[in-house]
Amino acid sequence: MSQPVLLLGAGRRRAYDEFVLTRVAAARPVVLVDAAPPAWARPSLAGHLAADPGKDGATASAVARFAARHRVRGVLTHSGEYTVAAAKIAGQLGLPGPSLAAAAACADPAALRTLPTAGTVPVDDPGTPRVCAETVVLDGEIRIVAITRTTLGPAPARQPLRHTVHAHDGLLHNRFLRLAVDRTVHALGLTRGVLHIGLRLTDRGPRVTDVTPCLPGDLIPLLVKRATGVDLAQAAAALATGEVPETTPTRQRAASIRFAYPAATGRLDHLDLSPDAAHEPGADRMILTQHAGNHVTAGPHATVDDRLALWVAVGEDPADCDDALRRMGRHLSAGIAPVATAA
Numbered sequence: 001m002s003q004p005v006l007l008l009g010a011g012r013r014r015a016y017d018e019f020v021l022t023r024v025a026a027a028r029p030v031v032l033v034d035a036a037p038p039a040w041a042r043p044s045l046a047g048h049l050a051a052d053p054g055k056d057g058a059t060a061s062a063v064a065r066f067a068a069r070h071r072v073r074g075v076l077t078h079s080g081e082y083t084v085a086a087a088k089i090a091g092q093l094g095l096p097g098p099s100l101a102a103a104a105a106c107a108d109p110a111a112l113r114t115l116p117t118a119g120t121v122p123v124d125d126p127g128t129p130r131v132c133a134e135t136v137v138l139d140g141e142i143r144i145v146a147i148t149r150t151t152l153g154p155a156p157a158r159q160p161l162r163h164t165v166h167a168h169d170g171l172l173h174n175r176f177l178r179l180a181v182d183r184t185v186h187a188l189g190l191t192r193g194v195l196h197i198g199l200r201l202t203d204r205g206p207r208v209t210d211v212t213p214c215l216p217g218d219l220i221p222l223l224v225k226r227a228t229g230v231d232l233a234q235a236a237a238a239l240a241t242g243e244v245p246e247t248t249p250t251r252q253r254a255a256s257i258r259f260a261y262p263a264a265t266g267r268l269d270h271l272d273l274s275p276d277a278a279h280e281p282g283a284d285r286m287i288l289t290q291h292a293g294n295h296v297t298a299g300p301h302a303t304v305d306d307r308l309a310l311w312v313a314v315g316e317d318p319a320d321c322d323d324a325l326r327r328m329g330r331h332l333s334a335g336i337a338p339v340a341t342a343a
Contacts, residue, residue: 005074007076008053009033009079015219030044030045059089084103086214096241097192106212130199135197137194138244143247145228149169163218180208181208184208193240256324265336282321
């Protein structure tokens with residue numbers, strides 16, 4: 001096997017996680033560290049190491065035994081719950097990656113608020129409007145390659161309804177946002193990696209809400225690639241293996257993703273998508289993420305697992321994407337038997 005990268009966790013949802021896996025696998029052989037590889041992941045894998053990434057000690061031991069027989073080039077994860085484990089394993093193997101202390105701080109919101117430079121790093125609670133700086137860090141150079149703008153749903157769940165990436169987003173040139181990102185990266189001691197830095201826009205300026213030292217979910221890497229040409233998944237693989245990533249934009253467009261949530265809580269009787277959706281101008285993909293017979297929870301209290309479908313559109317600007325998403329949404333139909341009658 002040719003110097004693989006170890007990927008901790010394939011992800012639980014094919015609709016969201018397959019894109020990242022295929023992009024990483026296109027750059028380097030991937031050995032999946034997971035209890036059992038999902039069927040959809042197997043075509044992209046060079047190997048499989050049976051270990052639960054959520055069990056740090058056992059996983060680290062299994063990886064050490066594997067590394068004694070094979071030369072491993074890097075350790076990578078695109079799951080926020082495994083970032084600490086990935087940092088620990090990379091450190092034990094002497095491979096690039098965030099320090100264990102930095103990864104642990106990112107995983108603990110309270111720790112972000114007690115940074116040594118907390119007086120100069122504006123940290124706040126999540127809220128709206130919500131943006132994220134998709135950031136690549138290499139040996140002290142901090143590059144914000146894209147801004148993701150998120151529209152949140154109603155309280156109390158406040159689940160994302162939509163993400164949009166625009167190559168010409170004005171926040172890319174906002175010095176206050178850049179200052180907040182730079183100070184946060186330095187305060188955490190992060191020197192290499194792809195970061196997803198959440199911020200809330202306030203009348204006091206951008207306020208940092210969270211830092212994830214791995215690729216973002218919700219197909220945001222796909223949006224960044226469609227809008228700018230920058231491949232965050234391959235950039236993450238390059239950084240994990242000690243290489244220099246390519247982060248020069250090659251496109252100047254916009255891309256958006258929309259999520260459909262149930263209008264009522266109950267049993268999903270039917271969920272249909274007309275094939276005509278694929279022919280709408282600007283359509284990139286439209287995927288059903290539920291099955292008839294499942295119990296679903298209405299939008300205000302929904303989780304990611306309750307989403308009915310997702311659809312992605314590309315265009316010259318966000319307005320083009322909005323139009324395409326609206327047209328595509330008309331091709332989706334769902335029927336739900338409310339809780340009172342579901343039995």
